[in-house]
Amino acid sequence: MANLATSKAGSDRNRTFLMILIPVLVLFVAFNTIPLLTGFFYSFTNSKGYGPFEIIGLQNYIDLFQDARVGNSYLFTFKLAVVSTILVNVLSLILAIGLSSKIKFKSALRGLYFVPRILGALVVGYVFTYFFTYIVPAVTGTDSILASADWAWIGIVVVLVWQACAQTTIIYITGLSSVPEDVYEAGALDGATGWDKFRYLTFPLIMPSITTNMVLVMKDMLMVFDQIVAMTGGGPANSTESISYLIYENGLNNSQFGFQCANAVLFFILIAVVSIAQTKFLNSKEEQL
Amino acid sequence: MASLSLEHVGKKYPNGYEGVKDFNLEIADKEFIIFVGPSGCGKSTTLRMIAGLEDITSGTLKIDGRVVNDVEPKDRDIAMVFQTYALYPHMTVYENMAFPLKLRKVDADTIDKAVREAARILDLEKLLDRKPSALSGGQRQRVAMGRAIVRAPKVYLMDEPLSNLDAKLRVQMRAEISKLHDRLGATIIYVTHDQTEAMTLGTRIVVMKDGVMQQVDTPTKLYNEPCNLFVAGFIGSPQMNFIDVKVSEKGAGVALTFGSNTITLTGPKAKALKDGGYVGKVVIMGIRPEDVVEEHEYAEGRTLSETFPANVTVYELLGSEAMIYADVDGGQISAHLSASSSVRTGSKINCSVDLAKIHLFDKQTELAIAH
Missing domain, CATH: 3.40.50.300 (P-loop containing nucleotide triphosphate hydrolases)
Structure with a gap:
């Protein structure tokens, strides 16, 4: 009798779980898994995105490695991602330490520094485009850096870093607040102050936050798209063409649907490999707390 | 160092x-x-x-x-x-x-x-x-x-x-x-x-x-x-018993009355009470549980007070010894007993206190008057 009651309660609970789970699963499969598999299929075709197509095997993948424009987009994207990830993490950590110290208006300042996170990337991109195109040249008397094939990427880095710092800082603040105060007090008595305190206590103890932030920011930066659309459209002379932007531009607008699907698959694998490698490496630096 | x-x-x-x-x-x-x-x-x-x-x-x-x-x-x-x-x-x-x-x-x-x-x-x-x-x-x-x-x-x-x-x-x-x-x-x-x-x-x-x-x-x-009531209560476990007692003159010494019970005190403690002007007033008597003696307990070498009746409400056997908590007229009291004692919850017993171990505190200032 008791067993029966338990199993009935159990099945009721299971039904609740299923009711929560199934709609999400349906949506996820419909808008994520099916497009992914479809894209994977199209990567073996010469589809233009419309009309008839043929299956051409691995030809798209072979072509990818011989296409200079694709190669350039990979170089540009990785350069951008590495520089931005390092800058974002260094600046955010400094900001987080500042915002975790005993200062006035701490809550207000934390809120203020989070604002970039809630602004749309496109909006921010357009605002900074205006800033680089009109305000900076007016003040310095130089040309807009966005018009220079050599320097336009710096402008994009500035925007990316400015916006990404918001969330990264919050994660670092959380990490810093998880370090027990008594460890710092013991450190103060043992002589760990200033730089020693950061080097020997804070840094190793927030390693989990560093891992999270490095992986998240790197992934976001590799997938940079909105800022490119808003600021340069990939120019000048394709110098700021990110991988995502190239996939979108040539896949949907320039009839290379099949080819760019192959590019997307390659890109997906690369991001996965980079993220896993980062996690593995940084996890090995994390301490068992 | x-x-x-x-x-x-x-x-x-x-x-x-x-x-x-x-x-x-x-x-x-x-x-x-x-x-x-x-x-x-x-x-x-x-x-x-x-x-x-x-x-x-x-x-x-x-x-x-x-x-x-x-x-x-x-x-x-x-x-x-x-x-x-x-x-x-x-x-x-x-x-x-x-x-x-x-x-x-x-x-x-x-x-x-x-x-x-x-x-x-x-x-x-x-x-x-x-x-x-x-x-x-x-x-x-x-x-x-x-x-x-x-x-x-x-x-x-x-x-x-x-x-x-x-x-x-x-x-x-x-x-x-x-x-x-x-x-x-x-x-x-x-x-x-x-x-x-x-x-x-x-x-x-x-x-x-x-x-x-x-x-x-x-x-x-x-x-x-x-030095005061707080320290007396804080140090020692179980804590010291505190009973409000009325001080009155009795021959060369003083009588400490609580409920219908009276304890007669002589010597320096009685003098301290008299000199301090406590006669006719209520003071707090403090006595540690080990200094409360049940009539059948061994008490050689101790100067005991008059006995007073008590009803045991709780009996705790601690192994080598036992603790009792008892109601007395005018207060409550805890005491140590030997483990062999026949006293149990509900027992009606007669107790006395070791006069040398009585502490007296001012009821207003809570400061010690005499030990």
């Missing part, structure tokens, strides 16, 4: 709350001083002010004659053992203990020698490569002690170091700390709310309440001559 001097030390928080008020204490070299008191009495705050983790808002703190109010914690040459141990979670036991020396740029050989010596004293030799997360509470506690020992500081501060351990381990570590004090010849200031720890470890005990120092004395003196 070192002497400490706290002169009019106070702690006032920005919101106006005074955590510690006018604290004065001279601590000699090699003393084992205990700060004891209930939660929030300011004992930990005082310790943290000595450590430099809290600012001193008034008064002076001197270590070996040098004023250290504004000296950084690391430059005060003190080591602290925290209640939570505060070990560095990312370092091994060895690294934890070596850390303070490493920061002082001590050479590796000296560090190694100091760490291994401390590990030997504390029986940590086999655990040197472990991280704190892989240690038991007792082992972590020993590592925290080790980290303090390697520095050979002037003063050791210990903030309830045993309160997170289970009862058995606590007794064991208490003995270890006592041995350590003898061995190191160190000046130790130790905070606890456990009066057993205070009584067993301290050379002198500081009893605190609401940020105010109540009494500083040796354990024996504190137990036998508490």
Whole structure:
């Protein structure tokens, strides 16, 4: 009798779980898994995105490695991602330490520094485009850096870093607040102050936050798209063409649907490999707390 | 090792709350001083002010004659053992203990020698490569002690170091700390709310309440001559019995009346009551449970009072002895009995008190009148 009651309660609970789970699963499969598999299929075709197509095997993948424009987009994207990830993490950590110290208006300042996170990337991109195109040249008397094939990427880095710092800082603040105060007090008595305190206590103890932030920011930066659309459209002379932007531009607008699907698959694998490698490496630096 | 001097030390928080008020204490070299008191009495705050983790808002703190109010914690040459141990979670036991020396740029050989010596004293030799997360509470506690020992500081501060351990381990570590004090010849200031720890470890005990120092004395003196009602009630377990008694003259002495019972008191205590003008007034009589004697108990060498009847409401057998809690006319009383006593819950018994052990307190000021 008791067993029966338990199993009935159990099945009721299971039904609740299923009711929560199934709609999400349906949506996820419909808008994520099916497009992914479809894209994977199209990567073996010469589809233009419309009309008839043929299956051409691995030809798209072979072509990818011989296409200079694709190669350039990979170089540009990785350069951008590495520089931005390092800058974002260094600046955010400094900001987080500042915002975790005993200062006035701490809550207000934390809120203020989070604002970039809630602004749309496109909006921010357009605002900074205006800033680089009109305000900076007016003040310095130089040309807009966005018009220079050599320097336009710096402008994009500035925007990316400015916006990404918001969330990264919050994660670092959380990490810093998880370090027990008594460890710092013991450190103060043992002589760990200033730089020693950061080097020997804070840094190793927030390693989990560093891992999270490095992986998240790197992934976001590799997938940079909105800022490119808003600021340069990939120019000048394709110098700021990110991988995502190239996939979108040539896949949907320039009839290379099949080819760019192959590019997307390659890109997906690369991001996965980079993220896993980062996690593995940084996890090995994390301490068992 | 070192002497400490706290002169009019106070702690006032920005919101106006005074955590510690006018604290004065001279601590000699090699003393084992205990700060004891209930939660929030300011004992930990005082310790943290000595450590430099809290600012001193008034008064002076001197270590070996040098004023250290504004000296950084690391430059005060003190080591602290925290209640939570505060070990560095990312370092091994060895690294934890070596850390303070490493920061002082001590050479590796000296560090190694100091760490291994401390590990030997504390029986940590086999655990040197472990991280704190892989240690038991007792082992972590020993590592925290080790980290303090390697520095050979002037003063050791210990903030309830045993309160997170289970009862058995606590007794064991208490003995270890006592041995350590003898061995190191160190000046130790130790905070606890456990009066057993205070009584067993301290050379002198500081009893605190609401940020105010109540009494500083040796354990024996504190137990036998508490200066006020709070100290009398705080030190000793189970706590001292307190009964309101009316004082009246009776021949050369005085009679202490509670309910329909009377105890006759002569000698210096009676004189103190008379001289203090307490005749005709109500005072508080304090008597420890071991000084309440049931009529069948062994009482040779004691000067007993008149007996008074009591109804036993609770009987607790503790093993080697028993405790009773009983109602008497005019109050309640607890008493120690031998384990062989036939008294049980519901028994009607006759008790008396050891006249030499009666404490008398003023009902208004709560200060001791006589012991």
